[in-house]
Amino acid sequence: MAARMTDATPCRSAPARPAARTKVVLYNPRAVFFTMPLALLAIGSELDPELYEVVIVDGRLEVDPERALLAHLPGAVCLGVTVLTGAPISDALRMSRAAKATRPDLPVIWGGWHPSMFARECLAEPAVDVTVQGQGEETFAEIVRRLTAGESLQGCAGCTVRLADGSICTNPRRPLAPVDSFRAHDYGLIPVERYFALKGKRQLDYISSQGCAFRCAFCSDPFVYGRKWVGLEPTRMALRLRELWERYRFDDVNFQDETFFTRPRRVQAFAEHILASGLKMTWAATMRADQGVRLPEEAWARCRQSGLRRLLVGVESGSDEMLKRIRKDIRIEQVFHTAARMRRYGIAGHFPFIVGFPEESDASVQATLDCAKQLRSLSPDFLTPIYYFKPYPGSELVVEAVERGFRLPDTLEEWATFDYVAGLPGPWVSAEKYRLIERFKFFHELAWKRVSRGMRTLQQLARYRCRRDRYQWPVEMLLSRWVVPAERLS
Ligand code: B12
Ligand code: SF4
Structure with a gap:
C-alpha cells in the first residue's frame, strides 16, 4: 500500500508539482516488530520531492505485500530494498524476484546491514543489480539521478554494481556525511497512524x-x-x-x-x-x-x-x-x-x-x-x-x-x-549449559517481575531457586511454556 496515499496527514502537503515526477519504490521486508522503517525514510526523504515521487511499501503492513509492491512498479525508475541479516532476507529475496519477473528492466537495489557487509555476495542473486554499502542518503540520491538520466553506475561511490556484461564493479567507498546536511525525514512518506495502531x-x-x-x-x-x-x-x-x-x-x-x-x-x-x-x-x-x-x-x-x-x-x-x-x-x-x-x-x-x-x-x-x-x-x-x-x-x-x-x-x-x-x-x-541458561532465564524473570497476587507463591519459589541456583525439575517452567509458547523474535 502506498504510504503517501493512505496516511491521513501527509507531511509534504504539496503545492502544485510538475506532473511527471520520477517514481521510486522502496520496500521494507516483513519482521516481527513495528519499528518505523527509518532507513527507507532516510533515503526516501533525501530525494528532491520536486523531482521524485517516493512510495514506501512495508511488508509488515500488508496482507499481500507482493501484490501491493507489484502494483507500484509500473513507471518506477528502480526498487530499493532494505535488508537486515536473518529472516528479512527471505522476504527481500521473494519481493525482488517477483519485481524482476514483472519488470525485468527494473534495477533492484539492496541497501542496509547485510548488503553493506556482503556487497558482492548479494549480487550472486540475479534479481539484485546493485548493493549499497553504509550510509545510504547520498549514494541512493546519486544512483537514482544516474538511472533517471540513463547513465551508468560505474564510478558511483558507495555502491557495488553488476554491469551489463555480468561483471561486478566495486566502486570506491563514500565517506560518512554529517547527518545535519540531509533533509529532514519526511514522515509523510509512511502511514504514521498505522504504526501507532500496530504498536498499541x-x-x-x-x-x-x-x-x-x-x-x-x-x-x-x-x-x-x-x-x-x-x-x-x-x-x-x-x-x-x-x-x-x-x-x-x-x-x-x-x-x-x-x-x-x-x-x-x-x-x-x-x-x-x-x-x-x-x-x-x-x-x-x-x-x-x-x-x-x-x-x-x-x-x-x-x-x-x-x-x-x-x-x-x-x-x-x-x-x-x-x-x-x-x-x-x-x-x-x-x-x-x-x-x-x-x-x-x-x-x-x-x-x-x-x-x-x-x-x-x-x-x-x-x-x-x-x-x-x-x-x-x-x-x-x-x-x-x-x-x-x-x-x-x-x-x-x-x-x-x-x-x-x-x-x-x-x-x-x-x-x-x-x-x-x-x-x-x-x-x-553445550546442551547442558543451554538447559541451565534457559531455566535460569525463566526463573530469573519470574522472580523479579511485577506479578498478580495469585502468582506470588510461584514468585517466592522462583526467588528461592535463583538465590540458590537450583533449577532442577522446572515444573513451573514446563507448565507455563505449555500454556504460553515462547515468543519468536525474528
Ligand atoms: C529498528 C531496528 C530493527 C527493527 C527493523 C525495523 C524494520 N525496518 O523493519 C527490528 C526490530 C525488526 C530489528 C530486528 C533485528 N535487528 Co535490528 N536494528 C534496528 C536499529 C535499532 C535501527 C535501524 C534503523 O532504522 N536505523 C536508522 C537508519 C537510518 O540507519 P540504517 O538502518 O543503518 O540505514 C542506513 C544505511 O544502512 C542505508 N540503508 C539501509 N537500508 C537501505 C536500503 C537501500 C535501498 C539503500 C540504498 C540504503 C539503505 O541507508 C540508511 C541511511 O543512511 C539498528 C541499529 C541502528 N541504529 O541502525 C539495529 C540493527 C540493524 N539490528 C541488528 C540486529 C542484530 C537485529 C536482530 C537480530 C535483533 C536484535 N537483537 O536487534 C533482528 C535481525 C533481523 C531479523 N532477523 O529479524 C543489528 C545488525 C543486524 C544485521 N547484521 O543485519 C543492528 C545494527 C544493531 C546492532 N548494532 O547490533 N531491528
Ligand atoms: S560497537 Fe557501538 S553499536 Fe556496536 S555494540 Fe559496541 S557500542 Fe554498541
Missing part, C-alpha cells in the same frame, strides 16, 4: 545519529560505519521533533540510535530545548555504561525532566575478563554505577547480556548470570535479557571463529535462516 501506543521512532565510535568485537557497526559517528545538532533535533509532535501528537519517542549519548553536551542541550519548548513527551534511548558514568549530574537531571523514561545499556558479560576480550571497553563497576544513577532518577533499564562466546568458560557464563541477578534485583523496572552469541558477520569475533573452522552461510537462503535472537545457540554452548 503513540510512539514515534526517531534516529538522531548514525554509526558508533566504539569497537565491540561482536558487533558489525565498526565494520559498516568504520568507527565513525555523526549526529544531528540538538537545536535542529528538538525543532524537528516539535514539528512532528504538532502533526502526530505522539506520547513517546523511541530513539533508535546505536549510541545516543555519544556527545554529553549534545544530549543535555537537546533535553534543555525539549524542556524550553514545553513539549510533553517521554523518551527512550541507548547508553553505554561508561557514558552513563561520564554524563554530568546536571545532564542526567535534564534528561529525566525532559521525559527520559528508559535506557538500554548493553552489558554483554558479567565477567570483566570477557568484556576485555570482546573489546566492550566498559567495566562491571561502571554498569552498577550507571544503574544506581538510573535508579536515583527513576529511569527504567534494559541491560542485555550475551552468553556463549566462542570458548567462553563456565565461570564466565556464571559471572554473567550472577551479574544479571544482581542488576535485576535492584529494581522491577530493570530487565536483563540474555541472548546467545551468534556470529554477526563483519565482526572481529567472527573473523576469529572462521579462522578456527566455523562455517558461515554461503548463500542468501542460508543467511535467511541465520536467526540471531530465537533458535538454538551457536556450537559454543
